[in-house]
Amino acid sequence: MKDYGTYYGVGVGPGDPELITLKTYRLIQEADVIVSPTKKMGKPSIAYRIVESHIPESKTVIDMDFPMISLSAEREKLEAQWEANADAIEAMLAEGKDVVFLTLGDPMVFSTYSYVLRYLQQRGLPTDTLSGVPSFCNLAAQIGIPLTQGEESLGVVAMTQSEEEVCAILDVHKNVVIMKVSANNAFLAEELEKRGLEKSFVLVSNIGMADQRITRDIEDLKGKVPYLSTMLIKKDYQWL
Ligand SMILES: C[S@@+](CC[C@H](N)C(=O)[O-])C[C@H]1O[C@@H](n2cnc3c(N)ncnc32)[C@H](O)[C@@H]1O
Known part of the structure; x- marks a missing residue:
């Protein structure tokens, strides 16, 4: 059986594509799958647009749905979506794939990445977070x-x-x-x-x-x- 891949959260900074770490750049090159969290399916995320020029053309990039609804008013709906996203990421990790999740700014400051991270941590899966510029x-x-x-x-x-x-x-x-x-x-x-x-x-x-x-x-x-x-x-x- 293949080893599990790792779920990486990388911060791409707020806008300037040159404001990412060398480590984030390397992970983007090496990732098996890049996840672009989007508020509207079919519309590229801001994080994706920031680092688009760094992503090799052959790379697999998937959009993941993170609807922009109120956390306080519709928490249950959001939690169901986060869990479904965690399930999809777990399936890729189980195939031995390294998954790089792009986040605007820093992954630990008001980021959708952190909600999915919690599910994967609870399941004991390999995760790693790379700071970005908030x-x-x-x-x-x-x-x-x-x-x-x-x-x-x-x-x-x-x-x-x-x-x-x-x-x-x-x-x-x-x-x-x-x-x-x-x-x-x-x-x-x-x-x-x-x-x-x-x-x-x-x-x-x-x-x-x-x-x-x-x-x-x-x-x-x-x-x-x-x-x-x-x-x-x-x-x-x-x-x-
Ligand atoms: C979902 S939070 C993401 C925060 C991000 N993780 C960070 O480290 O800055 C979105 C908010 O971050 C701030 N933000 C992110 N990128 C920005 C930018 N390029 N210019 C101004 N504000 C930005 C704004 O306050 C925006 O409403």
Whole structure:
């Protein structure tokens, strides 16, 4: 009987195709199967598009369905889909195939990879995770502003979380990263204004991509915000 293959989660960074590790590059070349997690079957994932130029033409790439539905409202439906995806990956591992799952940014930050990983870990199957550059780290690099310095704290919250939780994080930390901004951007604009923070943030959309956009204007936060948008709030920073 063949040995089981390994399930690898690799981070491809937020947008710049050159921002991947040598190890991720090597695994992409050596993989038996590459999994591209997609929100809509037939539509290539963002992660796939980032590393498309690194994938050999002969490579087997399969789309895997991760519907974009609310985790809190439709958890059961999502869990059934994650388990079905884990079953499909297990079948490939059982044939001795190494499976590389592409993730946007880092695989351990708000990633669909991590849900499937849990099922495979519970089944005792070989897994390995390779870090990628998280979107908010590259945001800081792009704008040349540190996330934290000295004794400062950093909070990370997504706008899909409850409004109470978002407010608590806004109040506790000197520096705050807001992810999935488009999920509740008008509320975020209101809360920044309430706290006098309307000039203490930067919002970056499509980081590392051709259409990257940077704004510090609160009015932009009240309009339509792209899905790939991340905010950095810094309370004590001398903004130029
Ligand atoms: C499902 S999470 C994926 C996070 C990812 N694993 C990471 O390490 O950054 C999607 C959110 O990540 C952020 N994001 C990912 N890529 C981005 C990019 N290129 N530009 C701006 N924000 C991005 C946005 O906040 C987006 O709503």
